[in-house]
Amino acid sequence: MAKCNWCKEEMSDPNTVTCEWNTHVKYPDGEILPSSTYHFDEPSGRCHDCNIQHGNYHHPGCDVERCPRCGGQLISCGCLDEEEEATYCVKIAGGKYYKIYDPETDLYFIYPTEKGEK
Numbered sequence: 001m002a003k004c005n006w007c008k009e010e011m012s013d014p015n016t017v018t019c020e021w022n023t024h025v026k027y028p029d030g031e032i033l034p035s036s037t038y039h040f041d042e043p044s045g046r047c048h049d050c051n052i053q054h055g056n057y058h059h060p061g062c063d064v065e066r067c068p069r070c071g072g073q074l075i076s077c078g079c080l081d082e083e084e085e086a087t088y089c090v091k092i093a094g095g096k097y098y099k100i101y102d103p104e105t106d107l108y109f110i111y112p113t114e115k116g117e118k
Contacts, residue, residue, distance in 0.1 A: 004050075004059045011051050011059055018056030025068055028080060033068040040064065 002011045006021035026032045039047055039054040047055055050062035058065040067074040076078070 006060055016051070017053040019052060019059045020057070022057045022060050025074070029068065036068050038066040038067040
């Protein structure tokens with residue numbers, strides 16, 4: 001079982017249908033866009049990664065969540081990147097996380113922080 005660090009809901013619970021803390025994305029240049037509610041057509045009607053109900057907001061860090069700016073995979077598209085390797089991103093409703101690029105593996109890692117903590 002896994003609890004979302006932002007909405008504090010249990011992600012495997014079928015009663016958790018959306019992540020209310022992930023309604024907008026703020027980009028490093030200051031642009032703010034509504035978060036994507038895109039989903040694959042899983043027969044279960046739920047996201048295969050974060051388990052939210054189709055048509056709702058993904059939990060931050062979900063590999064299905066799409067970037068509202070470019071349409072790519074939000075956790076790896078690069079739109080949240082700044083010039084520095086470690087970038088700090090803020091979700092409008094208060095959820096925060098660090099996105100850190102590891103050049104050895106060529107992967108990005110998402111590290112959540114508690115609400116209000118930097």
